[in-house]
Structure formats: structure tokens, C-alpha cells
Amino acid sequence: xxxxxxxxxxxxxxxxxxxxxxxxxxxxxxxxxxxxxxxxxxxxxxxxxxxxxxxxxxxxxxxxxxxxxxxxxxxxxxxxxxxxxxxxxxxxxxxxxxxxxxxxxxxxxxxxxxxxxxxxxxxxxxxxxxxxxxxxxxxxxxxxxxxxxxxxxxxxxxxxxxxxxxxxxxxxxxxxxxxxxxxxxxxxxxxxxxxxxxxxxxxxxxxxxxxxxxxxxxxxxxxxxxxxxxxxxxxxxxxxxxxxxxxxxxxxxxxxxxxxxxxxxxxxxxxxxxxxxxxxxxxxxxxxxxxxxxxxxxxxxxxxxxxxxxxxxxxxxxxxxxxxxxxxxxxxxxxxxxxxxxxxxxxxxxxxxxxxxxxxxxxxxxxxxxxxxxxxxxxxxxxxxxxxxxxxxxxxxxxxxxxxxxxxxxxxxxxxxxxxxxxxxxxxxxxxxxxxxxxxxxxxxxxxxxxxxxxxxxxxxxxxxxxxxxxxxxxxxxxxxxxxxxxxxxxxxxxxxxxxxxxxxxxxxxxxxxxxxxxxxxxxxxxxxxxxxxxxxxxxxxxxxxxxxxxxxxxxxxxxxxxxxxxxxxxxxxxxxxxxxxxxxxxxxxxxxxxxxxxxxxxxxxxxxxxxxxxxxxxxxxxxxxxxxxxxxxxxxxxxxxxxxxxxxxxxxxxxxxxxxxxxxxxxxxxxxxxxxxxxxxxxxxxxxxxxxxxxxxxxxxxxxxxxxxxxxxxxxxxxxxxxxxxxxxxxxxxxxxxxxxxxxxxxxxxxxxxxxxxxxxxxxxxxxxxxx
Amino acid sequence: xxxxxxxxxxxxxxxxxxxxxxxxxxxxxxxxxxxxxxxxxxxxxxxxxxxxxxxxxxxxxxxxxxxxxxxxxxxxxxxxxxxxxxxxxxxxxxxxxxxxxxxxxxxxxxxxxxxxxxxxxxxxxxxxxxxxxxxxxxxxxxxxxxxxxxxxxxxxxxxxxxxxxxxxxxxxxxxxxxxxxxxxxxxxxxxxxxxxxxxxxxxxxxxxxxxxxxxxxxxxxxxx
Numbered sequence: 001x002x003x004x005x006x007x008x009x010x011x012x013x014x015x016x017x018x019x020x021x022x023x024x025x026x027x028x029x030x031x032x033x034x035x036x037x038x039x040x041x042x043x044x045x046x047x048x049x050x051x052x053x054x055x056x057x058x059x060x061x062x063x064x065x066x067x068x069x070x071x072x073x074x075x076x077x078x079x080x081x082x083x084x085x086x087x088x089x090x091x092x093x094x095x096x097x098x099x100x101x102x103x104x105x106x107x108x109x110x111x112x113x114x115x116x117x118x119x120x121x122x123x124x125x126x127x128x129x130x131x132x133x134x135x136x137x138x139x140x141x142x143x144x145x146x147x148x149x150x151x152x153x154x155x156x157x158x159x160x161x162x163x164x165x166x167x168x169x170x171x172x173x174x175x176x177x178x179x180x181x182x183x184x185x186x187x188x189x190x191x192x193x194x195x196x197x198x199x200x201x202x203x204x205x206x207x208x209x210x211x212x213x214x215x216x217x218x219x220x221x222x223x224x225x226x227x228x229x230x231x232x233x234x235x236x237x238x239x240x241x242x243x244x245x246x247x248x249x250x251x252x253x254x255x256x257x258x259x260x261x262x263x264x265x266x267x268x269x270x271x272x273x274x275x276x277x278x279x280x281x282x283x284x285x286x287x288x289x290x291x292x293x294x295x296x297x298x299x300x301x302x303x304x305x306x307x308x309x310x311x312x313x314x315x316x317x318x319x320x321x322x323x324x325x326x327x328x329x330x331x332x333x334x335x336x337x338x339x340x341x342x343x344x345x346x347x348x349x350x351x352x353x354x355x356x357x358x359x360x361x362x363x364x365x366x367x368x369x370x371x372x373x374x375x376x377x378x379x380x381x382x383x384x385x386x387x388x389x390x391x392x393x394x395x396x397x398x399x400x401x402x403x404x405x406x407x408x409x410x411x412x413x414x415x416x417x418x419x420x421x422x423x424x425x426x427x428x429x430x431x432x433x434x435x436x437x438x439x440x441x442x443x444x445x446x447x448x449x450x451x452x453x454x455x456x457x458x459x460x461x462x463x464x465x466x467x468x469x470x471x472x473x474x475x476x477x478x479x480x481x482x483x484x485x486x487x488x489x490x491x492x493x494x495x496x497x498x499x500x501x502x503x504x505x506x507x508x509x510x511x512x513x514x515x516x517x518x519x520x521x522x523x524x525x526x527x528x529x530x531x532x533x534x535x536x537x538x539x540x541x542x543x544x545x546x547x548x549x550x551x552x553x554x555x556x557x558x559x560x561x562x563x564x565x566x567x568x569x570x571x572x573x574x575x576x577x578x579x580x581x582x583x584x585x586x587x588x589x590x591x592x593x594x595x596x597x598x599x600x601x602x603x604x605x606x607x608x609x610x611x612x613x614x615x616x617x618x619x620x621x622x623x624x625x626x627x628x629x630x631x632x633x634x635x636x637x638x639x640x641x642x643x644x645x646x647x648x649x650x651x652x653x654x655x656x657x658x659x660x661x662x663x664x665x666x667x668x669x670x671x672x673x674x675x676x677x678x679x680x681x682x683x684x685x686x687x688x689x690x691x692x693x694x695x696x697x698x699x700x701x702x703x704x705x706x707x708x709x710x711x712x713x714x715x716x717x718x719x720x721x722x723x724x725x726x727x728x729x730x731x732x733x734x735x736x737x738x739x740x741x742x743x744x745x746x747x748x749x750x751x752x753x754x755x756x757x758x759x760x761x762x763x764x765x766x767x768x769x770x771x772x773x
Numbered sequence: 774x775x776x777x778x779x780x781x782x783x784x785x786x787x788x789x790x791x792x793x794x795x796x797x798x799x800x801x802x803x804x805x806x807x808x809x810x811x812x813x814x815x816x817x818x819x820x821x822x823x824x825x826x827x828x829x830x831x832x833x834x835x836x837x838x839x840x841x842x843x844x845x846x847x848x849x850x851x852x853x854x855x856x857x858x859x860x861x862x863x864x865x866x867x868x869x870x871x872x873x874x875x876x877x878x879x880x881x882x883x884x885x886x887x888x889x890x891x892x893x894x895x896x897x898x899x900x901x902x903x904x905x906x907x908x909x910x911x912x913x914x915x916x917x918x919x920x921x922x923x924x925x926x927x928x929x930x931x932x933x934x935x936x937x938x939x940x941x942x943x944x945x946x947x948x949x950x951x952x953x954x955x956x957x958x959x960x961x962x963x964x965x966x967x968x969x970x971x972x973x974x975x976x977x978x979x980x981x982x983x984x985x986x987x988x989x990x991x992x993x994x995x996x997x
Contacts, residue, residue, distance in 0.1 A: 176881070176882075179882050180882070183823075183882055183913075183915075184783070184785075184823045184826065184827075185785075186785030186786070186822060269826070270823075270826065271782075271783050271823060271825065271826025271827075271828065272826075274782075274783055274785075274823075275782055275783075362782065363782060444885075447884075448881070448882075448883055448884050448885055449881050449882045449883070449884070450882075450884060451882075451884050451913050452884060453789075453884070453911050453913060453967065453970040453976075453977075454785050454786060454789070454821075454913075454970075455785075455788060455789065456786075456788065456789040456792055456969070456970060456972075456973075456976055457976060458976055459975055459976060470975070470976070473792075586975065587975055
């Protein structure tokens, strides 16, 4: 049964046909049976609601608790583990930590940056375009809610096998949705990930990041204070889309036999969101709000209960005032609707007029729907009758918490004992196979669908290791961001895997020349009701927390997405980690591509024969087993400091981190970026040298190798001279020679071959499309 | 020199256009779609974006906004007007330029660094270039395929009104690789590529785009 069916049954339950379920009725008829199970509530959760209220909940209250106590909103399975992030040492840079809509970090010169990554996995599988589009829209509103102007987005995408028929259904829609929404909002897409694995076949991952910038004094908080202050709902009208999205989609496992869940996916309107952004920023600048919250998962239920719970008083809402798209919606549906592009503000009475005037200027609908009261209750009336009367903290903050059972996956010992192959039979063929695999191949098919230029501050964007943005045009202050999540490593060892992902994102930010500053994360896992999944989750959180402690970085917030599985099969644990760095001077940024001939190519870091979870083992041997590469955060830290220093002194002309696909992948990307080859000489075991994935390694080019060597060795970072840039081939002496034309053909052909070539015949116009005047 | 930049609901590259004007040496002046006020500007830029979400047809609703009535009248009197991407779509919908911009042939939004051939270096917006000069400017659009009736295209070609043409690949299937056209008097220019995104080494693929903005400043000096 779907959530909407459950609700319509609520309103027509025997004995209550066509009669509004009010607080009075709930008291009068305490024993009415209620379909809480269909709304995702367990027996003991329902019992607790009855205990809190001292009676049965009304239909509307049941709807509100069911969405707010869902896994998605309450973090009931993950909260006991996420506490580890809060236990990290205090960071001076952190202005607002976890618990608000997004963390806020001081980046200097009076600027602050807020950033967060969030999943929209399940909606994107059900309806790829709208699911992905509204994923972008939701995270952008979280950033806006902090008082920041959103300045860029990133996307981290995972699909089933690239040649699977359903991937051809899901991927083009997701990419078009991410692009369609972000492009129309005027936010540059500055990077992300695109990866394929069978484990995502019935459960793709769509994680979207947004970053925003504000002055310290512009910070806004989501709380309702001040008795008599007005509650203003503004933005789009409320419709029937996305009802029960969080409880139905995000908190349940997909069942191949189940009913179609399309009605629970929201529909996006980026034009309205663009107007909402501009209106909000004008409202913030004029000091017209005392608190603000966006409406996302759980809609009005979430916004009103969270605003009230964070404040010191209560709140009274008149639900009849909510502007509707569909006048037949029941009160419970209005409360649960996840219609997009809506915000809720707390406004002092004498500022309401000015508030409404700004909204009118931007053609944004704004309506006073209630006010802050001096009690400790959240009350909601409908047609003059009270349908909700609850303590808001019990809805928003005091949801259930579970210490779910955990057990190490039974197959993990066997998996770790299954060591990967370690010798390539044909280095050249393997090289081409790795870089032309869907994971290794050129991503232009995707990234050309994203605007990377809008706002004019994009210094680096995909395919660079990190996205780099200018924040201030006069001082050239800027930031760098990278999102990384190797799920193969996390499958082999979730504790180390999460740290390796953190290390990669950290390294990518450092490669651009930035100093890493703070961490966000999106933790994508299977069902928490499976003890093996819960163990993976707990291990990943423990790993990430330990890694952040060692690197001295705070976790500013994040998102947990559970129930990512189809039937009994969970996805590989996929902790996607975002690292934010700061550039004192973005003109010193370091790109990944080689431009000049005759420069020295140096490898920083140490190479070991490590193939567990590697791209080479997966692509060439279809193998996943053994242990992931050895983690060395001290080496990462030293390397990061060396890279930041080399960039500041202008000593390197390019830098590229070594990750999936090892040296072969990195050299391919650096050479093809601007069509500059190199003659190189690698020593030691060639398979390890080319395809091993030892961490804390970076390839740099420089006109002054002695200076680079001196800086690196002073920090204890090993340096290997590989050779010199130039020519139109990658030549590895004694091993292989790859003409760039051949390499480029292999690298660029893969995605267009899978998802369609977007080229069109020049100058042709299909018949019937030519205007006649 | 005061160069107006219009903001419609859904305009996105208005900040970029204003920056380009400033870097070229002009004074950017913000204009609001709902006002009947051109604020005595010497030229007007209609920036890129998705005015009114591109609902109905790209540029169709913005073309009917209050300020556009003033822009059309002033353009007919010789005011230099540049329409970039969505701005080009608005100018076509407003009847200031011929033809129409339709959905890209491949149906995808396409953002890439695009080669252009400058075919007219004597309009108000392209005098800083040499005729036949090749430049690189970003293109980014979903509805950028320029179309017109064959006879109309022949007339435009005959009158030399194709200002810039795509080279090294046609990104959207535009007829005859047309990237931008001008009015008969060379004062109104519309193009799909984004010169305002190619004004700084730090953020653009080139600084070729700056030429469009320096052109109008020198055209205004000559006119004065």
C-alpha cells in the first residue's frame, strides 16, 4: 500500500466517513484503529506517540509523526554513531556545526562558506529527471537557509553497469535533471563523480553538493523566537507531489514486486527557486526575518516543528491559509506534501509588509499562515477545528533512536583473503582498457550538459581534481572543493575505506593549491535492519571521525541515506566525502593538465604493489578482493602541505592526484587535457608503477625540479623523476608507447557509444521546423 | 559610458555581463524589467539565463516585459543593443532580429569552449575585431539552434548580417553555422555564445569576449 492510499483510508475509516479527525474526536474515540504501519511506524513507535499525547494521535498528527520519525528525517538508526563527529576537537574555523541546515566555515576576510552534500537516490531511480533535479533544488535551499548566496553545485553519481538497459533509462534522465535544474538556477557545476557498478543497478546514487558564501554577520538560523512574530510561508503553492516521500522512498527498501512509487516523487520548478533565492537574499539583506527554514522532506510538518522546536515558545498555524495547487488535498496531505521551492520565515509583525513587498517584486507568493505563541505547543487548525496539538520537540528532536544490532559481514574474511592479481600480461592493452572503461573514460558527455561558467568565478571545474571558485574579485580569495567516494575500498574495509575517501578528497583539494579546511559527507548504505550493513555504517563513521581527527578537520554536517538496496542485496558501502579548502589567492591555482613542452615530470610519494579494490583489478580481471591500499594520513598531510607551498610559490605548472587507475589514469588525463605528451621512465615493477593505487601520491610538472625536490624532501615526501613533457605521445621507455590520438580516441569514445552521440550534422534543419515568416 | 544590463526574472548572466562592461572600461547600470526606465544608458545588454524559466518559448515572455517596449523603441532610434544567449532569444521574439532559436538538434544542453569566426567587424559590438578573426568563447544553451526560412537565410547572408559563425564544429545544429546576427543598421547584435564568460584569463578559455564590450565603448566615442 502506498502512503497516499494509506491516507485516504485514514479519512474514510469506518465510523469516521467524511468527518474531520480532530483533537476533540481523538479524545472522544481513543480506540479507533489507525494505519500507522502503512505509514512506516513500528508498533512501539506508535505506542510512544500515544504516550506523548496522552491519547491517540489525530490523522494529521499521525501523518506528521510518521514523516518526522522516518529514518530520513530522524536519523534514528544512525544518530548514535554520528555522535562521533560531534566529539571531534573544536575547530576555530567552524562557525556553525552539525544540526543546522548546513555547517558554516570561516574562510577569512569576513567571509564564511557553507556547504553540504545530500542524497536523492530513491526518487532518482523512480523518476530520474525530477528525482535528480529536486535533489539539486533541495540542497540549494539548505544553503540558502543559512543566509548564504548559493555559488556552485557538484554531483556525485553512481549507476549500475554502464551497458545495462536500465542504466540507459536512468543515467540520461539524472544528468539532464542535475543540469536542467542547476543551469536554470544559474549555479555553475564545478565537479563531481560518475561511477558504475552492478551493485547500483536497482539503486543508483545521486548525491548533490551545494556551496554558498556569506559575510559572517549575514548568518541566519532556523528558529522561531518572539511571541507574536508571524510565520510566513513563501514560494510555490502546495500540491499533491511528493506526499510521504521521506517515509515511503527514503526509508524503505525497493521491492521489485511492489507498486509503482512515482506519486511520491516531487516535481521541480527551478525558475521559482531562482526567484526564491533572489527574494530571500534581498529579505536577509534588509534584516526582515528572525528565523528561516526551507521546506524539503516532510514539508510543512518538518518546517513548523523544527522552527518551533529550535525556539523557546510554541507556534499556532492556520492550515487554511496555505495556498494550494489542488483544493482537494486533505489536511494530512498538505502537512506531508513535499512540493518544492517553498520556504518558511519568522517575521516581526512590523516587518511583514516590507517582507511581502520584496516577495511581490520577485513574483514570489507569500502568505502569513500563523504566529509564534508563548506556550510550548505546536497547534494547527483546519476549517476552524484543531487537528494538531503537539509538543514540537517530540516531533522534531525526540524521535526514536535505535542501537541496531551489528555484525561483521560473514563474507568479509573470504573477501579480504582473496588477494588480487598483481602482474599485467599486456601493459599497453591494460592501460587502454582502464582509461576507456566507463569509470576511467572522459566524462564530457555528462559535464557538457552542465553550465560551468555562470557567475564568472569558476577558476577550475571538472575534469580538474577539485573545483575552484573565486570568492572575492579584489583580493582573489577563493575556495576549492572535491567529492570522492571509492566504494570498492569501503566494501573491502569500511573503516579504512572511509578514511581513504577522505584522504583522496583532501589530496584533490591540496593538489589545486588550497589548504583543506572542513569536511561534509553523504553516507550511502543498505538497510540498517541488516546487522552487516549496520556494522559497515558504524565502521565507516568511526573511520571518518578518526581520519578527520588526524587531519585536524571538522565535520560540518552531512546526510545519511540508508535502505539503498534492492531486495536483500545492499549496495557497496558508499561514504562520499566532500572536502572544502581555502585559496588565499586563486590566481595561484594549479591545474591538472600539461601545457608546456620540456618540463620535468615528478612523482611525489611512494609506490607499493597495491591492487586490492583497484580499477585495474576490476576492469581487467573483474576482481574485487584483498585489502585496500595502506592508509597513511601523516603522509597525506605532509604531501598536502608541500602542494600548498609549491602552489603559493608558483613552483609547479600542473599537479594531478593518483587514485583509481593509478599512474596510467593520471598521466592520460594530464596529457590529453591540452594535448601535450611526455617521455617517461618508470622503475620497479611496471604493473605496480602503472596501475597500483598506493595513496598519498601526486604527479607534478615543473620548470624547476631541483626546487620542487628540495621542498618535498624537506617535508619527508619522496620524489621520483619520471621524465620530460613534450611530443604527441606518452612514451614509457622500454614499456610502451601511446600516441595521444589513439589514447584520446579510446578515452573519449566510451560514454557517447553507450549513451548516444550528441553530434548533429552541421547546418541541417529537420523538415517542418522552419518558421515560415 | 553607461551600459545598461537588464535583469528579467530568471536572468542569470547579468552579473557576468556587468563585470564584462566594467573590465572593458564602461560603467554597468542595472536595469529592471518591470520599469519603463532606461536610465539614460548609452547601450543595453540583454544577458543570458532562463527568463521566466523559458516557459512557453525561450525569451517569449521577457520580450513582452514593460522595459522591452522602451528597448525596442530606442533600438529603432539607433541605441546599440547586445543580446547574449537568452538575450538573443528575447531580441528575436521582440522582432528586433530575424529568425528564431530552437531546441538544439541533439536535444542536450551543451556547454563547451567554442571557436567562432568574426564575419562582420563593423557593427557597434564587433569593431574591436578584425574581419575573419577566429576567437574562442564559451557556448552554453539548450535552445540555441538558429533557424529561419531558406529565403530569409539567403537574404541575411546577402546583406552580410551574419556577425559570427561557428567553426571547429556546430554545437547545436544552427542553420549555416550561424552563431550571431545583426540588424540592418549594425547596431543590434544577438549571439548564442557568451562573450561575458571570456573576459579574464583566470576564469575564461580566452579574453576574446572582451572585444564585444570594448567595441561598443569605442563606437559610442565615435558617435559622440
